[in-house]
Amino acid sequence: MTPSNGVARAAFGRSGAHRVTWHRNYVIWLLALDFMCALAASRTAITLFQRADAGFGKDEVLSGSLRAFTLVANLGMPLGWVLLLAACGAYDRRALGTGTEELKRLMRATLAMAATVSFLAFGFKKDLSRMTVVVVILAAMCYTLLARLIARWVLQIIRRTGTAASHRMLLVGRLPDALAVYDVATRNRGAGLLPVAIHLPEPPLAGQVPETPVPVYAGWDLVPLVQEIDADTIAICGPASLESYELRRLAWQIEGTGLDLVVVPQVTDVAGPRVHVRPVEGLPLLTVEEPTISGLSLVVKILLDRFAALLGLLALSPFLLLIALSIKLSDRGPVFFRQRRVGYQGKTFRVWKFRTMHTDAEARLAALRDSNESDGLLFKMKDDPRVTGVGRFLRSFSLDELPQLINVLVGEMSLVGPRPLPTDDESFQGDVRRRLLVRPGITGLWQVSGRSDLSWDESVRLDLYYVDNWSLAYDLGILWRTVWIVVGRRGAY
Numbered sequence: 001m002t003p004s005n006g007v008a009r010a011a012f013g014r015s016g017a018h019r020v021t022w023h024r025n026y027v028i029w030l031l032a033l034d035f036m037c038a039l040a041a042s043r044t045a046i047t048l049f050q051r052a053d054a055g056f057g058k059d060e061v062l063s064g065s066l067r068a069f070t071l072v073a074n075l076g077m078p079l080g081w082v083l084l085l086a087a088c089g090a091y092d093r094r095a096l097g098t099g100t101e102e103l104k105r106l107m108r109a110t111l112a113m114a115a116t117v118s119f120l121a122f123g124f125k126k127d128l129s130r131m132t133v134v135v136v137i138l139a140a141m142c143y144t145l146l147a148r149l150i151a152r153w154v155l156q157i158i159r160r161t162g163t164a165a166s167h168r169m170l171l172v173g174r175l176p177d178a179l180a181v182y183d184v185a186t187r188n189r190g191a192g193l194l195p196v197a198i199h200l201p202e203p204p205l206a207g208q209v210p211e212t213p214v215p216v217y218a219g220w221d222l223v224p225l226v227q228e229i230d231a232d233t234i235a236i237c238g239p240a241s242l243e244s245y246e247l248r249r250l251a252w253q254i255e256g257t258g259l260d261l262v263v264v265p266q267v268t269d270v271a272g273p274r275v276h277v278r279p280v281e282g283l284p285l286l287t288v289e290e291p292t293i294s295g296l297s298l299v300v301k302i303l304l305d306r307f308a309a310l311l312g313l314l315a316l317s318p319f320l321l322l323i324a325l326s327i328k329l330s331d332r333g334p335v336f337f338r339q340r341r342v343g344y345q346g347k348t349f350r351v352w353k354f355r356t357m358h359t360d361a362e363a364r365l366a367a368l369r370d371s372n373e374s375d376g377l378l379f380k381m382k383d384d385p386r387v388t389g390v391g392r393f394l395r396s397f398s399l400d401e402l403p404q405l406i407n408v409l410v411g412e413m414s415l416v417g418p419r420p421l422p423t424d425d426e427s428f429q430g431d432v433r434r435r436l437l438v439r440p441g442i443t444g445l446w447q448v449s450g451r452s453d454l455s456w457d458e459s460v461r462l463d464l465y466y467v468d469n470w471s472l473a474y475d476l477g478i479l480w481r482t483v484w485i486v487v488g489r490r491g492a493y
Contacts, residue, residue: 022165023093026155030096033147034085038078041139045132046073080116081140084109094260097155097165098191100473102148110141149480156190166194167260168231172222175200175212177238181264182213188449197229223253233260297472304472305415309408316402323354323399330390333359336403341420344439349412351420352403356391357384398486404442416475417441418463435463438470448481 085091088109095101114137121128158165169185171178178198185193195214203218217225222234234254236247247263254261277285313320324335337355340348358364364386371381387395394400407413413420420440445466446459454462466474 023096026096026151026165027091027093030091030148030151031082033151034082034144035078037143037147038081038140039074040143041136042073042077044139045135048135049129049132077136077140081109081113081144084112084116085144088112097152097159098188100471100477102152103145103473103477106141106145106148110137113137113140153484155192159192160189163194166192167233168229169193169195169233169235170197170199170222170226170229170231171195171214171235171237172199173201173237173264175204175210175216177264179212181235181237186213195235196231197225199225222250223257223259226259227257232258233262236261236263238264301414301472301475302411305408306411308415309405312402312405313409316405320402323394323402326390327355330388331358339422341422341440342436343412343420344436346433346436349407349420351413352406354391354394354400354403356388356394356400357386358388361386401442408442412439414439414441415443416478417444418466419444419446431464432460434467435460437467443478443482445478448478448485 085106088105089095090102090105090109092105095105114133117128117133117137121133155165166189171181173181175198178200182195182198185191185195197214198212198216199220199222200216200218204216215229220228226232226234234250251261277287327333327335334355337353337357338350339353341351343349368381368384368386391400404413408415417438417440418435445462446454449462466478
């Protein structure tokens with residue numbers, strides 16, 4: 001049905017509608033992967049338990065040779081799993097490829113599966129094997145999670161190596177606001193945001209448009225312009241971009257075109273559960289809640305940190321011993337480097353690290369001050385002559401940081417958090433001091449976003465973003481990204 005503004009509400013109800021093909025192809029692959037993961041979960045339970053078919057008896061259906069259990073295990077359960085994932089929004093393109101929303105929806109589907117199986121067992125009076133049900137659901141979750149992470153990794157590689165599988169964005173707003181959004185969107189190409197043009201609300205005066213990384217337009221109708229440049233997303237940047245009635249009218253115009261409309265608010269570096277939209281009398285109020293850095297979630301984080309640190313030290317002890325021997329044999333100096341760092345709430349502690357420099361490194365520092373490549377509180381040199389041969393290898397894979405599991409075990413550090421800095425507490429002034437509201441970490445958002453290649457201001461911004469938007473799911477995402485950053489040796493020196 002066509003509304004009064006003359007635009008079909010369904011994207012497939014309008015000829016020439018823009019349809020994002022990469023998302024459709026990606027979802028087809030995800031559907032196949034999710035089905036196979038659920039089927040593998042069923043086979044895992046059948047292999048582990050002899051009474052996996054408890055509650056089904058010896059009933060036979062269809063041709064007389066196929067039992068009901070076989071049909072449910074090999075077809076019903078995988079189909080049900082895929083349907084629950086779809087119902088929980090796990091195939092929505094806005095949740096795919098980046099962030100933690102996709103993983104949250106997978107968790108909701110897992111809970112929905114447990115509830116559905118319990119309801120069906122009760123309704124049909126089936127005495128199912130409880131252990132089989134638990135293993136099937138947990139295995140489906142784990143297999144699907146692993147498959148989704150691999151699929152996301154492949155998708156991000158495709159995005160980083162070209163322009164495919166990305167949201168092509170037209171940035172609408174004043175030039176400073178649009179360029180600020182451009183910088184954020186292009187910082188991580190794996191996120192799939194690709195600005196292709198900027199549209200200014202008013203034509204600029206002659207000679208007043210600086211050189212920009214993408215073409216700049218003015219005076220166009222937005223929908224024809226988006227179709228002209230083959231974009232699929234209109235991003236409204238800043239408060240002065242469009243009047244409220246113009247924004248509403250634009251939303252009407254793109255109905256049925258398959259285009260996305262996003263509004264970039266003035267509130268930056270705040271995301272996740274802290275941001276809520278609460279409509280009051282037709283007025284959408286953007287509510288920003290206080291950051292949650294206490295309570296039960298923090299207790300769980302501390303317990304997980306210490307358990308993981310203990311397990312890591314025990315599992316890696318032979319490898320740590322081998323590293324210690326290589327350091328000792330290289331120059332007969334001490335194995336560990338202990339330095340005072342500023343930690344949680346300004347308390348100082350001595351960090352554990354494998355020594356990667358010559359024993360006279362501190363004495364030689366003064367002579368190298370003019371070669372400092374860092375613009376902040378840290379001293380950094382890509383080719384620091386004080387680093388030993390063994391130390392250079394350890395730094396390239398961040399192996400020198402492994403002894404900090406001891407600091408995590410005793411509660412001085414966390415697995416994830418801002419890096420502890422070798423400076424005095426008095427040096428943390430202004431916004432930088434907010435880093436001290438959480439325990440410092442072995443890895444953090446700074447490390448997975450560029451490490452030593454970032455400027456000091458950018459590093460501080462990322463650390464403050466972590467403090468303001470911390471969650472357990474965010475920690476898990478950073479740990480996962482850390483693995484690939486370390487393997488790729490990006491920004492390590």
